[in-house]
Amino acid sequence: MPATKPEQKPRLVVLGSGWGACRLLKDIDTRLYDVICVSPRNHMVFTPLLASTCVGTLEFRSVAEPVRSIQPALSLLPDSYYFLARCTDINTDQHEVHCEALQEDIDDGKGEGGNKFSVAYDKLVIATGAEASTFGITGVHEHALFLRDVKNAMDIRTKLLLNLMKCEIPGTSMEEKARLLHCVVVGGGPTGVEFSGELSDFIRHDVHHKFAHVKDLIHVTLIEANEILSSFDVRLREYAVNQLTKTGVKLVRGMVKEVLPEKLLLTDGTEVPYGLLVWSTGVGPSPFVRNLPFEKSPGGRIGVDETLKVPGVEDVYAIGDCSGYLERTNKTVLPALAQVAERQGKYVAKALNKMAKAGEGHAKAHITPADPFVYRHLGSMATVGRYKALVDLRESNKSRGLSMKGFLSWIVWRSAYLTRVISWRNRLYVAVNWATTFLFGRDISRF
Incomplete structure (x- = not known):
């Protein structure tokens, strides 16, 4: 043009x-x-x-x-x-x-x-x-799934349901079933923690009822090099660790060295077989x-x-x-x-x-706005499973401010995000989806 x-x-x-x-x-x-x-x-x-x-x-x-x-x-x-x-x-x-x-x-x-x-x-x-950071680790792009877009979420959902259905096919060995149903999440930031919480909730309340033949084999491992949710208040981090562990998520502290088609290797030599690998280690x-x-x-x-x-x-x-x-x-x-x-x-x-x-929008000359951009942190929130969430409203790098955990935080988390969804159409979609899931459970159709 x-x-x-x-x-x-x-x-x-x-x-x-x-x-x-x-x-x-x-x-x-x-x-x-x-x-x-x-x-x-x-x-x-x-x-x-x-x-x-x-x-x-x-x-x-x-x-x-x-x-x-x-x-x-x-x-x-x-x-x-x-x-x-x-x-x-x-x-x-x-x-x-x-x-x-x-x-x-x-x-x-x-x-x-x-x-x-x-x-x-x-x-x-x-x-x-x-884009998602891989830190140059071999095999990440080839074998891991990311969680940054709707297409990524669709791929994860398809892979998860496919693995569940594969394990019910006659002739599948127990070792292969255990691998297929091992869901590994790399990265303990808000995205990795929230996905781990959603996945553990799905396992406890949907897989156990709809995939009863393999319900005891599926489990989740969250791998993080340092502390999970490092930007949150220490009390909230401790609560998140306890809550995830209680819901069946295994927390592993370590660094990934290489990703292979059916397993990943940690720097300490540990091999971790997986059926689903979700990579959530920040962006670059x-x-x-x-x-x-x-x-x-x-x-x-x-x-x-x-x-x-x-x-x-x-x-x-x-x-x-x-x-x-x-x-x-x-x-x-x-x-x-x-x-x-x-x-x-x-x-x-x-x-x-x-x-x-001011009549200057068409001008080629640089015009500097009077005031610089100032960012004030409004707080962070994360869910860690059914009816449990964290709300950290402290100012950045400061200890003062409100922080909450538990059921009340979960209500705040849902209310805040429901009001932040851009259109009334999507607010209605979200509210109806939440109500439908509460009454009838999650949809397990694979398309």
């Missing part, structure tokens, strides 16, 4: 459809900007509830919100578009992004490439997120981000200043997991959390709206 003409509104190009990108799309004033979103995923994923979809507590559409619903202008306005594509390069001199349309496997962004095209921008916001910069010719922050992300702008480049911002403060800013490293990305998206949208209202 060619550059905008003087009589047109300035064009804002947004790369990505995660928390930061979608909050920006929601808040940007489309009376001031033409908006183009480029992403290999046409929906935003409500990641805090993604683990629940793996075992049938929630259905997949409950956690996916279409980009066009978040910002209707992408469909309704003549010069605003959503492109199902991935950005391959950015030409900052020409104010262009080079893209490649997708044809297959659009959910994970790794499908076969299609038509190549370029889009000129007046303002560019990079919000492409990050994607190849696209690493290859961009921008100054990088510690850790390899796109470096930004206090206003989330990429220094030395006109009209380019970076938000969310793909970005980080440059070392010279002396700013605290922000965690890779949805709430960080969402508030960055809100901040940049407000700044861009302010510029355009």
Whole structure:
């Protein structure tokens, strides 16, 4: 698409459809900007509830919100578009992004490439997120499943149910059954802990009733190199350990050395056979981000200043997991959390709206917002099984603040996430799914 003409509104190009990108799309004033979103995923994923979809507590559409619903202008306005594509390069001199349309496997962004095209921008916001960290461990990409997208959750659910059904086939040895039904989770952060809790709850309340022939063979192991939920209050960590252990999750402290097709090796020489391996060890910069010719922050992300702008480049911002403060800013490293990305998206949208209202939105010159971005941590929450959760509302790196655990925390956890789901449609889906699961158990259909 060619550059905008003087009589047109300035064009804002947004790369990505995660928390930061979608909050920006929601808040940007489309009376001031033409908006183009480029992403290999046409929906935003409500990641805090993604683990629940793996075992049938929630259905997949409950956690996916279409980009066009978040910002209707992408469909309704003549010069605003959503492109199902991935950005391959950015030409900052020409104010262009080079893209490649997708044809297959659009959910994970790794499908076969299609038509190549370029889009000129007046303002560019990079919000492409990050990818799962494997620390260079051999075999992870080939044999492990990740939990970052709806497609990942679908793969996990399919694999889990397939293994349960394989074990009921006559002729399957006890050793093979034990391997198939050993679910291993690597990574003791909130995602790994929540998935382990959901899985143990699924085993105790659904597998024991619907797969009675193999109910005594299935179990869960959570492997973490250090402490689980390291960012939480120590009392909450201890509660999480006790609760997971009580529900049958085996906690192993160790580091993975190599992943083989049917087992993984720890650095101490221990072999751990598995039928399902879920990898949840944090995130790092994607190849696209690493290859961009921008100054990088510690850790390899796109470096930004206090206003989330990429220094030395006109009209380019970076938000969310793909970005980080440059070392010279002396700013605290922000965690890779949805709430960080969402508030960055809100901040940049407000700044861009302010510029355009001042009649400067079309200008090529750099205009710095008056106030730098300030992040205030609102707290962390995690569920650790049926009717049990953790709520840590302490300020970052400080001991003061409220922290709770148990049933009341579980009520707070569900209430908070139900109200945070973007659309009323999906809130209804989530509420109905929770009620259906409570009354009738989880759906164990395999498609």
